[in-house]
Amino acid sequence: MKVRIGDAEIDFDRMTARTGDTVRNLTRQPLDILRSLISANGEIVTKDQLVETVWNGRIITDATLSTAIKEARRAVGDNGSAQHLIETVHGVGFRLAAPTKRPEVKSGSHVALPCVVVLPFRNTSPDVDAQFVCDGLTDDIIAELSRFRDLRVLSRTTSDVISAAQLDPAEILDRYDAHFVIEGSLRLTPTRLRVSVQLTASDTSAIVVTEQFDREATAESLFDLQEQIARICVGRLAGPHGPVALAAAESARTQTEETSWDMYRLVSDFRRFYRTYDTALHAELRDAFPGALERTPGSSSGWAAYAVLLLEEFRYHVNEREGVDSLGAATQAAQNAVQADNRNAFAQVALAMCSLFAMDVARFDQAANRALALNPGNSDVLSEIGHCYAFLGREEDAIRLLDEAMEISPEHPGWYHFAKTWRYARLGMYDAALLEVQMVPTPGFYWYHAHLVWLFSAVGQSGQAKAEAAILREVFPGFEAAVMQELALWEANADLKDSALAHWRKAGLVIPDEAGGW
Numbered sequence: 001m002k003v004r005i006g007d008a009e010i011d012f013d014r015m016t017a018r019t020g021d022t023v024r025n026l027t028r029q030p031l032d033i034l035r036s037l038i039s040a041n042g043e044i045v046t047k048d049q050l051v052e053t054v055w056n057g058r059i060i061t062d063a064t065l066s067t068a069i070k071e072a073r074r075a076v077g078d079n080g081s082a083q084h085l086i087e088t089v090h091g092v093g094f095r096l097a098a099p100t101k102r103p104e105v106k107s108g109s110h111v112a113l114p115c116v117v118v119l120p121f122r123n124t125s126p127d128v129d130a131q132f133v134c135d136g137l138t139d140d141i142i143a144e145l146s147r148f149r150d151l152r153v154l155s156r157t158t159s160d161v162i163s164a165a166q167l168d169p170a171e172i173l174d175r176y177d178a179h180f181v182i183e184g185s186l187r188l189t190p191t192r193l194r195v196s197v198q199l200t201a202s203d204t205s206a207i208v209v210t211e212q213f214d215r216e217a218t219a220e221s222l223f224d225l226q227e228q229i230a231r232i233c234v235g236r237l238a239g240p241h242g243p244v245a246l247a248a249a250e251s252a253r254t255q256t257e258e259t260s261w262d263m264y265r266l267v268s269d270f271r272r273f274y275r276t277y278d279t280a281l282h283a284e285l286r287d288a289f290p291g292a293l294e295r296t297p298g299s300s301s302g303w304a305a306y307a308v309l310l311l312e313e314f315r316y317h318v319n320e321r322e323g324v325d326s327l328g329a330a331t332q333a334a335q336n337a338v339q340a341d342n343r344n345a346f347a348q349v350a351l352a353m354c355s356l357f358a359m360d361v362a363r364f365d366q367a368a369n370r371a372l373a374l375n376p377g378n379s380d381v382l383s384e385i386g387h388c389y390a391f392l393g394r395e396e397d398a399i400r401l402l403d404e405a406m407e408i409s410p411e412h413p414g415w416y417h418f419a420k421t422w423r424y425a426r427l428g429m430y431d432a433a434l435l436e437v438q439m440v441p442t443p444g445f446y447w448y449h450a451h452l453v454w455l456f457s458a459v460g461q462s463g464q465a466k467a468e469a470a471i472l473r474e475v476f477p478g479f480e481a482a483v484m485q486e487l488a489l490w491e492a493n494a495d496l497k498d499s500a501l502a503h504w505r506k507a508g509l510v511i512p513d514e515a516g517g518w
Helices: 026-039 048-056 062-075 130-143 158-163 170-174 222-238 242-256 261-277 279-295 300-315 326-340 347-358 361-374 379-391 397-409 414-426 430-437 446-459 464-474 479-506
Strands: 002-005 008-011 016-019 022-025 087-089 093-096 117-120 180-188 192-201 207-216
Touching: 002 026, 002 130, 016 207, 022 222, 026 048, 026 062, 048 062, 062 087, 117 130, 117 170, 130 158, 130 180, 130 222, 158 170, 158 180, 170 414, 192 222, 207 222, 207 279, 222 242, 222 397, 261 279, 261 300, 279 300, 300 347, 300 479, 347 361, 347 379, 361 379, 379 397, 379 414, 379 479, 397 414, 414 479, 430 446, 446 464, 446 479, 464 479
Parallel strands: 117 180
Antiparallel strands: 002 008, 008 016, 016 022, 087 093, 180 192, 192 207
């Protein structure tokens, strides 16, 4: 994203400030300060807010804050005496005194991130005092949206101005460059809370999707319900597989200009790979990301996507290259993602997954906890951490997170069901386990077929088990030779490992024992 402040053009992707022919490299703290001031749209940003957003709530000295503010001012050609652009509000914080402007781009191109505005929710309750619930829900949705680092979210102040002016979606797009509008209504009775939400595309004024929530409500549960509805609503609308991301990705793919869409297009295509596991797309993206990251080294989402592409090569043998340390490269990319933006939840997820496969559980826990704290409404965050918990034998936590991920993302890959499949198998309920793993079939994914071999054999359907074993060998010819190494991650699930091995062998798979014998 590029923004002009005064005479300076700030490039948040490249982490630079350009004034005329002079280019200054910036560090993360002054950049995040500028980002916070821009997002506030002329409103005051308190010192506490800067400490929370820039330093993640860590205790810092006044000298540290002063140094970072000085660097931010220097980046835009301002200073502490003149304060033409960044104004100090004594005893409170700072505000951007000059309007910001994005550099002009050619007709038909867009800025790198989709922008969303949440209009104040309407109260349709008989009780006018229920307006406070509408206000709270609006604020909660804005807060949850702001957790997604690949979106721009207009402030509550701006949404109030838009609502008061009764602007239509086309006018909102023209004045505020907001590509999507979220609005809705709320009806509260003494026993129930009903919320309706709709997402509108600003360029066409067409409703993209609607959501409705109907919950039992009491005075004691109201705030928890409000928070829960906001999280699920935002996860469905703005999550990595929701309509905002999908529409923005489609727009990115139609661009022919070499614009700031380049990295966004790659990240969007990565999410398409994540849904489809298209091996040709994986190879294309794995080759494309290094060059793009060299041009935009500050892209946290880009580094995180590249890390997961490399991890898939290691853990699922997707386009595996002989002699390449894909896990080491994935770990380095994940570390780069966190360094670029340690508030990017999926960057923390990428680091957590790499740490788990490197058998570093302490580092996994640190990154996983950070990811869940940063964005508990992102289905990819919940599902990946939940899946990792399943490997670690943390069954209850795994199923809880995966259930939440499925509620947010009703369309999901089949491996979301592995944790419950394992629970049923652990209890000897193999028929239930077989039904669970087949809820969302994933043909072509070798672990899906490996589970079918195991469970068909366990329920006595030997013919089906042998047929699936033939498919498994076709999908992954090296499964029998490699599986013992892969099962090293099942150390906390020794009972499942023993069951799977026994039934794989019963179905005719030739698997060596841990000592290398047959």
